[in-house]
Amino acid sequence: MLNDTRLRWLILFVPVAVLGVFFWYGVADSLWKSFASPEIGLQNYAAFLQSPAEMAVLRRTFLVSIGVTAVCLAFGYPYAYLMTVTTARLRTLLMVVVLIPFWTSMMVRTYAWVALLQNNGPLDRVFKSLGIGGLALIGTPGAIMIGITQILMPFMIMSLYANMVRIDRRLLDAADSLGASPAVAFVKVFVPMTVPGVVAGCTLVFVLSLGFYLAPVLLGSPQHAMLSQLIVQQVSQLLDFGRAGAMAGVLLALALSVVALGAVLARPAIERGYGENT
Amino acid sequence: MHNPSQSGASLEISDLSKAYGSFKALDAVSLTARQGEFLSLLGPSGSGKTTTLNMIAGFTSPTSGEIRVDGREISTLPPYRRDIGIVFQHYALFPHLTAAQNIAFPLQRRGMPRRDVAVRVAEALEMVKLDGYGDRYPRQLSGGQQQRVAFARAVVFKPKLLLMDEPLGALDKKLREDLQGEIRRIHRSLGITFVFVTHDQEEALALSDRIAVFNHGRIEQIGTSRELYETPATEFVARFIGEANIFSGTLVRGDAGLALDTPVGLLPVETRLPAGRQASLVVRPERLEIGKAPHAGSDPHVPATVRDVVYLGSNRRIEIVFDDGRTGIIRGSGRGTDVGAGERIDIRWSIADGYVVPFSSSQTGDGHGS
Numbered sequence: 001m002l003n004d005t006r007l008r009w010l011i012l013f014v015p016v017a018v019l020g021v022f023f024w025y026g027v028a029d030s031l032w033k034s035f036a037s038p039e040i041g042l043q044n045y046a047a048f049l050q051s052p053a054e055m056a057v058l059r060r061t062f063l064v065s066i067g068v069t070a071v072c073l074a075f076g077y078p079y080a081y082l083m084t085v086t087t088a089r090l091r092t093l094l095m096v097v098v099l100i101p102f103w104t105s106m107m108v109r110t111y112a113w114v115a116l117l118q119n120n121g122p123l124d125r126v127f128k129s130l131g132i133g134g135l136a137l138i139g140t141p142g143a144i145m146i147g148i149t150q151i152l153m154p155f156m157i158m159s160l161y162a163n164m165v166r167i168d169r170r171l172l173d174a175a176d177s178l179g180a181s182p183a184v185a186f187v188k189v190f191v192p193m194t195v196p197g198v199v200a201g202c203t204l205v206f207v208l209s210l211g212f213y214l215a216p217v218l219l220g221s222p223q224h225a226m227l228s229q230l231i232v233q234q235v236s237q238l239l240d241f242g243r244a245g246a247m248a249g250v251l252l253a254l255a256l257s258v259v260a261l262g263a264v265l266a267r268p269a270i271e272r273g274y275g276e277n278t
Numbered sequence: 279m280h281n282p283s284q285s286g287a288s289l290e291i292s293d294l295s296k297a298y299g300s301f302k303a304l305d306a307v308s309l310t311a312r313q314g315e316f317l318s319l320l321g322p323s324g325s326g327k328t329t330t331l332n333m334i335a336g337f338t339s340p341t342s343g344e345i346r347v348d349g350r351e352i353s354t355l356p357p358y359r360r361d362i363g364i365v366f367q368h369y370a371l372f373p374h375l376t377a378a379q380n381i382a383f384p385l386q387r388r389g390m391p392r393r394d395v396a397v398r399v400a401e402a403l404e405m406v407k408l409d410g411y412g413d414r415y416p417r418q419l420s421g422g423q424q425q426r427v428a429f430a431r432a433v434v435f436k437p438k439l440l441l442m443d444e445p446l447g448a449l450d451k452k453l454r455e456d457l458q459g460e461i462r463r464i465h466r467s468l469g470i471t472f473v474f475v476t477h478d479q480e481e482a483l484a485l486s487d488r489i490a491v492f493n494h495g496r497i498e499q500i501g502t503s504r505e506l507y508e509t510p511a512t513e514f515v516a517r518f519i520g521e522a523n524i525f526s527g528t529l530v531r532g533d534a535g536l537a538l539d540t541p542v543g544l545l546p547v548e549t550r551l552p553a554g555r556q557a558s559l560v561v562r563p564e565r566l567e568i569g570k571a572p573h574a575g576s577d578p579h580v581p582a583t584v585r586d587v588v589y590l591g592s593n594r595r596i597e598i599v600f601d602d603g604r605t606g607i608i609r610g611s612g613r614g615t616d617v618g619a620g621e622r623i624d625i626r627w628s629i630a631d632g633y634v635v636p637f638s639s640s641q642t643g644d645g646h647g648s
């Protein structure tokens with residue numbers, strides 16, 4: 001039989017090699033260019049950080065991602081909770097409803113939003129018919145948020161569900177026996193124990209939405225651009241790989257900081273035995 | 279600090295039943311626990327002990343029957359209004375709270391001022407000998423320590439009734455025995471009523487004032503350890519509590535009085551059951567005497583073959599096989615027990631040491647539940 005450790009290394013090697021060539025190489029290359037193109041130095045970062053227009057885009061990207069994360073959490077939390085307390089049949093249904101969008105192309109789903117949110121589209125007409133003025137969201141950060149939220153919601157729900165389903169319900173009985181009404185038990189026992197799921201879901205959704213490209217392009221507008229659009233513009237139109245690299249570098253740093261923050265926040269839970277790694 | 283005579287509640291359960299579909303998990307169970315009593319619910323796994331406890335606690339609603347605490351019907355109250363302490367088998371400590379915060383939880387729910395909470399928590403930690411461990415999270419405590427925290431948390435708000443569901447089930451033997459001693463000590467000092475679920479008859483015998491023996495969702499007998507051991511109501515109880523030699527047959531009236539006609543012979547008995555009834559005779563292992571030759575007097579006696587002898591220090595446990603192939607046990611010390619495997623012996627007992635129970639066809643003889 002093959003040596004166990006060697007087999008494991010072999011199995012690990014293939015994906016690591018593929019990732020290394022196709023993914024990490026790209027990341028490393030653009031980071032390298034951010035410091036070295038056209039010449040060695042920090043001028044690409046300086047230019048980016050000193051441009052008010054580009055900073056506004058960075059700020060918008062950050063705020064839209066925060067908004068998407070908040071909306072995903074606000075809807076995903078009760079949804080995931082419902083999944084853990086309902087009957088097996090309804091749970092399956094709720095699960096399928098979450099997963100169906102995964103079987104539909106992201107492009108199709110985003111175009112569907114374009115149709116729904118456009119000028120004189122269904123939403124706009126409903127608002128107009130109510131006599132409270134039109135609501136054509138297309139081209140606004142609101143539309144971008146809706147598009148991204150719809151695509152990332154399953155990630156939030158799955159992260160929360162994975163956490164909630166593992167919480168020992170006897171703990172809620174215990175709280176009950178100790179004098180906590182169901183509402184108090186929920187707030188004092190259940191919610192604190194879902195911190196690991198909340199942190200995981202928020203980190204995932206926030207980081208993924210930072211780099212979203214399709215939804216901003218189709219649902220947003222040049223006046224409300226997101227950073228990913230700016231990067232593409234630098235690369236494809238201005239051919240400024242250094243500047244694009246610097247933007248990607250800042251985005252990456254932001255994403256990594258959020259991941260690090262998440263790790264710090266989830267750490268007590270892991271140490272106390274109700275986090276991810278238990 | 280406590281006034282033991284006033285701090286325990288009485289518990290009365292009448293005709294309590296729980297059905298899951300057509301399956302009766304609990305079938306018309308009635309029992310009472312007196313104020314301050316230590317009552318154990320003992321029975322094999324699946325006999326309905328947890329179901330009973332969960333209905334007292336309010337986690338399960340009865341199909342029918344009544345539960346009264348201090349005379350007050352509580353079946354309709356939600357658990358958090360019942361003011362009953364519960365110790366769960368797997369502790370159910372809140373992992374995100376320290377030991378002290380866990381113990382403070384029921385006090386905070388009752389709106390106790392912060393200062394008083396701190397004092398009470400410190401007292402409770404001291405009571406379970408965990409002073410200095412208040413800042414630890416459950417994860418950082420051993421199984422026995424977690425059980426102590428769970429215990430402190432369940433009594434810190436001074437409930438009048440404490441329910442425990444196999445609280446020592448997950449611990450090793452040595453630790454169980456230590457904690458049994460402490461549970462008894464705390465029961466005496468708090469004076470509250472304890473309802474203690476276990477499938478371990480030794481544990482029940484060691485701790486309880488009285489024991490209710492459960493089997494198949496019914497109570498076979500309620501009594502003191504001694505009553506259950508010496509005068510079991512059913513063959514099931516006789517087998518479940520301690521060890522027993524059991525002979526089954528029909529009661530017949532002979533020249534010398536009533537006797538039980540069994541496959542191993544006619545055994546004289548004393549009982550109020552009438553002749554003609556099917557019955558079982560229970561003789562405890564320590565009541566048997568060993569003779570090398572058949573007994574000549576009027577005492578009941580049976581020939582047997584020694585199968586194995588186990589030396590247990592102060593006494594010996596001798597496994598025997600009767601001539602009908604059934605096995606028996608003798609416990610004793612001294613010269614009479616000096617026998618070896620394979621040896622033919624004659625065992626006898628005084629007629630008063632045999633106890634007759636009515637034969638029951640529903641007898642399962644599960645023995646010691648798991």
Ligand SMILES: Nc1ncnc2c1ncn2[C@@H]1O[C@H](COP(=O)(O)OP(=O)(O)O)[C@@H](O)[C@H]1O
Nearest residue numbers: 298302303321322323324325326327328329330
């Ligand atoms: N929720 C339930 N649904 C169906 N059957 C149950 C349920 N809870 C318990 N039972 C059954 O009721 C019987 C008694 O269970 P339980 O009270 O837990 O026994 P014990 O605590 O004495 O081991 C068992 O046969 C068990 O399988």
Ligand SMILES: [Mg+2]
Nearest residue numbers: 324327328329
């Ligand atoms: Mg049980």
